[in-house]
Amino acid sequence: KQEVTQIPAALSVPEGENLVLNCSFTDSAIYNLQWFRQDPGKGLTSLLLIQSSQREQTSGRLNASLDKSSGRSTLYIAASQPGDSATYLCAVRRAGGTSYGKLTFGQGTILTVHP
């Protein structure tokens, strides 16, 4: 059974800092991994999708890396801003089997960036 863990559970940083959010998963047989952000009372916004064959993906100030063999992904946020404050969720998608396509989520990292 796939388990996804995110560390830290919460993070508070001053504006401008570069930061790293960590995600680990127990079953390396994944199809891809997706990072989301969730604002309070809102739905999820997809940030980055990394295929299992890829090592990293970049979008603006965000960079996500994937080490499938060790079951780890990191989300790097450069020059953080107060608008980055949200909960960041990591989710892995199973490869094959009867539940192909199923996303398993971590519990998230609550990020607060203060001015």
Add this chain to the structure above:
Amino acid sequence: DTAVSQTPKYLVTQMGNDKSIKCEQNLGHDTMYWYKQDSKKFLKIMFSYNNKELIINETVPNRFSPKSPDKAHLNLHINSLELGDSAVYFCASSQGYGSEQYFGPGTRLTVT
């Protein structure tokens, strides 16, 4: 231009009632999902439909019945609501199983 929409946004009801949540996507996707986010903010998949066919059915009580009238809609009907059903329910869609999933804004269900 809402990609994935859900109605209602909030739903307050009493135990024992039957209620439905509707979901529509205008992205042309062929796969839709229902997720439940509990009070601890943990998101877990409930169902997945591909081209109106049920693909994933996690261990969800029979009181929950998804219905997909067409590829753009996936509704969730809940019978005999219980206190433990209180949660935020998210609908999502993707093109195929492995593609990026897009989420709706959620429906906060409160059972009293």
